Amino acid sequence: MRGKAKYSKKGQIGLIEMIMVIFIVTVLIVVGIVFYTGVLKQSIQKKGGEILSQKAEVELRAIQGMPEIECSKNVRREDCIDTLKLLIAKEVIDGEEKGYYATIFGRKRVLVKQVYPELQGQVENQECTQEKYNQEVYPNNCDTWIIYESRPATITEVNKISVPVSLYFPNAAEDRKNEYRIGELIIESYR
């Protein structure tokens, strides 16, 4: 009986040893996997951010050249943004045809802001609307045109990018006909 108990204990110790070794190896592997996944996740997030900003840059150029907002004179393209079209874009791109343009823009906020001459006081950061357009003081009563806006329910990252643009004000009040101002086209990409 003594001998039996001795062999059994040896076996048990061996088994416990083995379990311990496997347990430690498993713990090491799990720690390694957790670490690797963490690093991988970080690098994917970084890559995602890079792709997002790269896409935003491409988008910036593409939006500038969209016929829906680009200037045209006698059918020919002009290197500027038509502010009258921007007012319409709010109605069409961000309004009645939003479903169509959502495929093109995705989760973004696209806007144009006048930067020079700089409008100060109450009109600063005021959105240009049809109502403001009808006023005698237009375009000195607002400085922002929102072309498109679609935010996800939860935002984890916002990538903001902008480019200077020339703003064209067609057929405004007689003394301001064909006026050009300086603005910036801003894209905020959401993730």
Add this chain to the structure above:
Amino acid sequence: MKEKRGIAPVFQYIFVAIAGIIILSFFVQSALRQSNISKEVGNIQTVNALEDNLRALEVATNANKEIQLAAKQGITVNKPVCGVLRVENSPQIRTQEAIFSNTELKADKLKVWTVSWEYPYRIMNFFFLADGQTEYIVQGTGRLAEELVGIQRQGEPCCDNFEFIPKIFNVKTNSYTPQSGQVKKYVFINQEPTVAPAPTAEVLKIQTDGEKCDEQGNREDSECTGVVTFYKEEGQETTVFFGKAMLYGSIFAKDKKSYDCSLEAAFERMEKVTKVYEKRAEKLFAKDMQDQLSPNPTYLRIKESLHTLITTLENKKIKVRQLTQADLQEIAQQKEIIQNLNEVLRSEGKGQVF
């Protein structure tokens, strides 16, 4: 007693073997998953590269490029449904672009050409994609056939004065003797086809309305209209084209079904852009009314004409697969009216609508 003494080591071996198998299978599974992920990442990178390149080229009036892909990959365009792009087994992405190409492409370097489509105002860019597996053989006696291939004429510099299919595509002319093996697309301009369609030979006939498609006299591209016939072994199908960019589209589209997909995308965008101009005309009229006692009625006329065009496009979009020459004439006439009214505004010194 002997048997009992042996239990522990045997049990140990079994235990180690099971644990080893579990650990090994875990690593094998991880490796397989990793390989699938990297394949998927490669596909997504290709889709991204394709999307970004197309979007970047969208601002160009006429540009071409060879897009280098990560590896030789299969790309499906407008298949199984219109307006989708897919690389290998990656999830398909929706696109609003008008892409004229074979429905199945396989390449590590994709050839892309883009041309702005104006009818009469700029609407969007058309993209022509090819993988280099198809030879395009343009045949015809008129000037257009020569222009498409970019043939230099005596005393004329090639090819500053006219648009032609870029050299990156395998475009050949009448005198070329086709080699066996490659898929050929025979394009007959204003002449009856002399080649029968076969599995490796696609046949297309382009019949232009008069001589409006060549570039003599610096004609507007939107003046170029006509009828396209896709010849198949089982029969032929006919449709129309509006503008020179769409003529190029018929050359690069796999068949009528694929051509119609892009036509649908083009009509959809034309409707949206026309809507912008309709509202622009309305606002210009309102502003004119605010500024003076007698506002210019041309703004209202052009607004009405643009509205009629929107209604026509909405109807045509539905029956895009059965477009006839009558539809072509209807849209061409409306375009003419709008263009003339815009010209009236210009001559009167008023702000133009487009």
